[in-house]
Amino acid sequence: MTNQPYRIFGMGLMLAGAIFIPVAYFLINSIPLTSIALSSVMLGFTGIVLAPPVLRFLPKLPNCSLRPEWRILLLYLKNWG
Secondary structure, X not given: OOOOHHHXXXXXXXXXXXXXXXXXXXXXXXXXXXXXXXXXXXXXXXXXXXXXXXXXXXXXOOOHHHOOHHHHHHHHHHHHO
């Protein structure tokens, strides 16, 4: 998980927001701070969901975006069988 900074950042935002929501609402009694904490939870969730996926089954394709599509298809077929 060290190569996924968006996931780490998203988890941090979600954790901080989830901890701060009850503090802001019940202890500080502030609706604006509660909404900021809730938005940090939503932003953290978005960061986790939109993180680029890790291709564990194809380790030889890190620079495939510069190749034509038919070569990518051939690499897929070569690696799968």
